Amino acid sequence: NAGVMQNPRHLVRRRGQEARLRCSPMKGHSHVYWYRQLPEEGLKFMVYLQKENIIDESGMPKERFSAEFPKEGPSILRIQQVVRGDSAAYFCASSPQGNSNQPQHFGDGTRLSIL
Amino acid sequence: DQQVKQNSPSLSVQEGRISILNCDYTNSMFDYFLWYKKYPAEGPTFLISISSIKDKNEDGRFTVFLNKSAKHLSLHIVPSQPGDSAVYFCAAIWSGNTGKLIFGQGTTLQVKP
Numbered sequence: 001n002a003g004v005m006q007n008p009r010h011l012v013r014r015r016g017q018e019a020r021l022r023c024s025p026m027k028g029h030s031h032v033y034w035y036r037q038l039p040e041e042g043l044k045f046m047v048y049l050q051k052e053n054i055i056d057e058s059g060m061p062k063e064r065f066s067a068e069f070p071k072e073g074p075s076i077l078r079i080q081q082v083v084r085g086d087s088a089a090y091f092c093a094s095s096p097q098g099n100s101n102q103p104q105h106f107g108d109g110t111r112l113s114i115l
Numbered sequence: 116d117q118q119v120k121q122n123s124p125s126l127s128v129q130e131g132r133i134s135i136l137n138c139d140y141t142n143s144m145f146d147y148f149l150w151y152k153k154y155p156a157e158g159p160t161f162l163i164s165i166s167s168i169k170d171k172n173e174d175g176r177f178t179v180f181l182n183k184s185a186k187h188l189s190l191h192i193v194p195s196q197p198g199d200s201a202v203y204f205c206a207a208i209w210s211g212n213t214g215k216l217i218f219g220q221g222t223t224l225q226v227k228p
Contacts, residue, residue: 004158033215042119042204042218043159056213091158098214101147101166106158 004029004094004107005074012113013082021077021110025094032075033104034067037089049075050098079112087114118142119207121219129227134192136222138205141186145207149216150179150190153202162203163190195226 005024013019025032030051035043048056049069060067064082069075079086089111093104120139128134138148146167151159165172165179165188172179178191192199205219 006158031214035216035218040220042121042220043216045215045217048213048215056215059215093158093216095214101164101208101210101214103149103161103164104214104216105161106151108156108158 004092004105006090006092006107006110008110009108010111010113012115014115015083016081019079019082019086019112021079021090021092021112022074023077023092023094023107024074025092026105029094029096029105031095031098032069033093033095034075034077035091035093037091037109039088043091046077048098055098082112082114084114087112117220118145119205119217119219121203121205121222123222124220125223125225127225127227128195130197131194134190134195134199134224134226136190136192136203136205136224138188138190138219139186140188140207142207142209142217143186144209144211145217146210147208148179148181148188149206149208150177151204151206151218152199153204153221159204192224195224197226197228200224200226 034046037043045059047067064080089109091109093106149164150162153159181188202221206216
């Protein structure tokens with residue numbers, strides 16, 4: 001399967017714990033976008049990364065959230081000290097080019113539940 | 116500030132008839148629009164797109180119309196099939212702004228056999 005791979009598909013954490021969500025883009029894609037979907041809402045942009053660089057993090061909450069896309073390995077979205085309001089579906093998308101109109105290809109998401 | 120709006124949360128049509136899903140936007144800087152389809156527990160799948168320099172784009176049963184003066188676009192599905200039942204998201208891009216997608220809230224389409 002050469003699509004965007006996200007894991008885990010489901011993640012349960014207690015309040016105060018850390019959550020790490022992983023995304024492997026499609027082969028040949030070096031641009032990764034993260035989106036969050038809260039219940040009954042559309043997807044909201046969080047952050048856009050290229051290999052080793054954060055290009056746009058205008059949608060990221062100011063605290064507790066961080067993202068990286070290292071030279072080797074998947075992109076990681078990290079949420080520290082999780083709270084109930086972090087419960088959502090987190091989707092990763094990739095594209096071969098950034099700043100372009102080429103459609104982004106999405107993974108099946110990680111559903112994060114906070115107890 | 117909801118820059119892309121889908122004002123109909125749901126739509127129900129009979130198999131074989133036309134489905135029309137609507138989307139409005141407020142930011143005149145948007146220059147590219149996309150429709151994504153989403154099944155439960157899956158990620159959005161790209162359907163069709165349109166550039167702001169066009170007013171229509173067609174791909175098989177799917178046609179997207181763009182009315183720039185009204186800041187309105189619509190997705191037509193003809194004929195509708197039960198497998199089209201899903202949530203449809205309208206999204207917009209301002210190509211000078213990193214390519215991030217701005218999504219509407221989604222419309223749930225149910226096609227009845």
